Amino acid sequence: MSGDYLVASFASEGAFAIACERLSAEGLGELYPFTPKPIMADRPISSISLFAFVTGMVGVVGGFAMEADANIIAYPLDIGGRPKLSWPSFVPIAFEIGMLLAVIGVIVSFFLFAGVGRLYSPIDDCDLLRRALSDRWVIALRPRSPESSRRARDLCESLGAAEIEEFRHEMESPRSGGAVASQL
Amino acid sequence: MTEQICGVVLHNRVAFWWIVALAIALLLVLALILAVSWLFIAGIGIWGVDWPVVWGFAIINYVWWIAIASGGTFISALFYLAGVEWRNSLNRIAETMTIFAVACAGIFPILHLGRPWLFYWLFPYPNTMTLWPQFRSPLLWDFFAILAYVVSSVLFWYFGLIPDFGTMRDRAHKSGVRVLYGILAAGFRGSRVQWRHYRAAYGILAAIMAPLVVSVHSIVGLDFAGAATVGWHSTQFPPFFVFGALLSGFAMVLLLIVPLRRLLGFQDFITGRHFDVLTKLLLVSSLCVDYSYMMEAFMTYYGDDEAERLSFEDKIAGALAPIYWMTIVLNVLLPQIFWLRRARVSEALIMLVSFGVIIGMWCERYQIVVMSLRRPRIPSAWGDFAPTIWDWLTLFGTVGLFAAGLLIALRLVPMISMFEMRDMMTEGKGKDER
Numbered sequence: 001m002s003g004d005y006l007v008a009s010f011a012s013e014g015a016f017a018i019a020c021e022r023l024s025a026e027g028l029g030e031l032y033p034f035t036p037k038p039i040m041a042d043r044p045i046s047s048i049s050l051f052a053f054v055t056g057m058v059g060v061v062g063g064f065a066m067e068a069d070a071n072i073i074a075y076p077l078d079i080g081g082r083p084k085l086s087w088p089s090f091v092p093i094a095f096e097i098g099m100l101l102a103v104i105g106v107i108v109s110f111f112l113f114a115g116v117g118r119l120y121s122p123i124d125d126c127d128l129l130r131r132a133l134s135d136r137w138v139i140a141l142r143p144r145s146p147e148s149s150r151r152a153r154d155l156c157e158s159l160g161a162a163e164i165e166e167f168r169h170e171m172e173s174p175r176s177g178g179a180v181a182s183q184l
Numbered sequence: 185m186t187e188q189i190c191g192v193v194l195h196n197r198v199a200f201w202w203i204v205a206l207a208i209a210l211l212l213v214l215a216l217i218l219a220v221s222w223l224f225i226a227g228i229g230i231w232g233v234d235w236p237v238v239w240g241f242a243i244i245n246y247v248w249w250i251a252i253a254s255g256g257t258f259i260s261a262l263f264y265l266a267g268v269e270w271r272n273s274l275n276r277i278a279e280t281m282t283i284f285a286v287a288c289a290g291i292f293p294i295l296h297l298g299r300p301w302l303f304y305w306l307f308p309y310p311n312t313m314t315l316w317p318q319f320r321s322p323l324l325w326d327f328f329a330i331l332a333y334v335v336s337s338v339l340f341w342y343f344g345l346i347p348d349f350g351t352m353r354d355r356a357h358k359s360g361v362r363v364l365y366g367i368l369a370a371g372f373r374g375s376r377v378q379w380r381h382y383r384a385a386y387g388i389l390a391a392i393m394a395p396l397v398v399s400v401h402s403i404v405g406l407d408f409a410g411a412a413t414v415g416w417h418s419t420q421f422p423p424f425f426v427f428g429a430l431l432s433g434f435a436m437v438l439l440l441i442v443p444l445r446r447l448l449g450f451q452d453f454i455t456g457r458h459f460d461v462l463t464k465l466l467l468v469s470s471l472c473v474d475y476s477y478m479m480e481a482f483m484t485y486y487g488d489d490e491a492e493r494l495s496f497e498d499k500i501a502g503a504l505a506p507i508y509w510m511t512i513v514l515n516v517l518l519p520q521i522f523w524l525r526r527a528r529v530s531e532a533l534i535m536l537v538s539f540g541v542i543i544g545m546w547c548e549r550y551q552i553v554v555m556s557l558r559r560p561r562i563p564s565a566w567g568d569f570a571p572t573i574w575d576w577l578t579l580f581g582t583v584g585l586f587a588a589g590l591l592i593a594l595r596l597v598p599m600i601s602m603f604e605m606r607d608m609m610t611e612g613k614g615k616d617e618r
Binding site for chain 1: 186308314315316317318319320322324325328329331332335336339340343346347350351354355366367370371372373374375376377378379380381382383384385387388389392393395396399403406603604606607
């Protein structure tokens with residue numbers, strides 16, 4: 001999908017937040033906000049913690065099972081008369097494997113859920129976005145109509161946008177954009 | 185702030201001090217390569233280890249480096265969970281320190297194996313001999329602990345860098361540099377959804393890393409405590425090693441930030457307050473270590489084990505007593521100066537004490553490893569240990585490896601977490617406005 005986009009950058013978080021709210025309330029189109037730092041009012045998404053818990057538990061249970069299988073079935077050795085299933089000795093390795101898999105699980109799930117890993121997006125061609133991870137609060141709006149675009153521009157100007165750019169290109173996938181817009 | 189931090193990597197010309205420091209570090213790395221190559225050819229007979237002191241420099245250095253490494257994780261993970269804002273200026277330097285310190289630590293157990301090229305036998309892989317490692321051994325726990333810690337530390341470090349790599353990508357002028365940082369940023373653009381996931385993921389990683397670092401040091405402690413060796417078989421070893429890790433970790437962070445803040449022009453970000461907080465932490469961890477030293481002495485005389493008593497008396501009054509007392513002076517007495525506020529903000533004193541603690545911690549490891557092994561239970565088995573030139577070259581070689589890694593990282597990654605600083609600065613501004 002291609003079309004016209006209006007990209008506005010703001011120097012302050014306050015103006016950006018108001019602009020997001022107003023543009024969203026007026027239903028001028030889909031919003032794609034980009035910020036130089038996390039917005040503290042946004043609650044972190046918990047699905048990653050579930051993923052981390054599952055991968056961590058797989059590590060703990062799998063690690064313990066591996067140790068038990070190796071020392072009971074595959075290669076049983078009498079070490080100082082200890083029982084074959086000396087389970088307290090198996091706990092540290094199971095714990096370490098669990099922690100390691102949980103860390104890997106967090107990072108993999110972040111890449112999957114946050115849409116990270118896609119090195120190029122058409123939005124990268126927008127000059128204003130270059131400052132989104134430095135010192136500007138950027139809103140990319142996909143207006144519903146030329147009238148919406150004009151109204152959005154006026155609104156952004158009135159709210160003190162530092163720069164406004166009309167951007168004609170294919171934007172990020174509607175899935176992630178929709179998710180962003182719905183959370184505003 | 186962003187311009188200043190990025191500028192160190194993207195715009196600043198290579199400084200003379202950096203070239204000189206890297207040249208010295210690379211010379212030491214050359215010494216390490218030489219020492220390890222000769223070790224591979226001739227075997228561990230080139231080291232000073234022999235019966236009864238079979239754990240020599242390799243284990244001393246391993247425990248020393250892994251303890252130093254932990255400081256970064258404590259600052260980065262534990263203080264993130266505690267919500268302290270001062271860590272934002274320090275966590276990147278501390279984490280980078282961790283990466284290279286843990287790399288140095290990881291070398292020693294492998295070299296110590298005797299046949300280092302077969303190190304992968306430690307890993308439980310399906311093999312034709314159906315031979316499995318001994319999972320009941322603390323030494324194997326160590327292998328898994330180091331493996332988990334190395335991989336997790338690198339991932340945690342990289343994860344913390346992703347938004348800053350995005351900033352570097354967007355600010356780079358040369359296309360090659362932009363592509364490099366673009367790949368490293370992995371398509372992070374700072375969208376609201378990405379940040380929400382990022383915060384969740386970072387918080388969970390910090391919550392995993394904090395117990396992980398404690399477990400790694402507890403397991404290193406169990407390597408010793410698990411053996412029925414005089415001076416080692418003690419229940420206090422796991423927490424004692426965690427205290428030692430805190431002490432040397434904080435000391436190394438201080439030792440690095442004092443010169444780096446000036447050399448990189450970070451005086452605005454790393455201030456007297458950071459020195460004040462870190463030196464207080466160093467003092468607290470020193471007190472914890474002092475408690476462990478006292479408990480060691482107390483338990484020796486509280487119990488009635490003759491061998492323990494002889495071993496302890498050998499430590500405090502035997503041939504190697506100067507090393508024990510140097511440990512006490514450097515780890516116990518020297519940090520006490522930080523009760524004074526003037527000392528806590530004096531850069532010269534901070535450097536002196538931190539360097540002293542780093543040396544003191546090495547001496548502590550020396551006395552734990554060597555002094556216990558040289559006096560086993562049966563007097564007829566008593567022996568001694570004298571390090572060789574190859575032992576020293578390997579030790580200083582890893583110092584060079586650590587320094588070289590850190591110096592190269594200084595030119596490639598922003599040494600202050602920009603997005604966290606941004607957050608802190610906006611918060612501060614908000615408070616001022618209110």
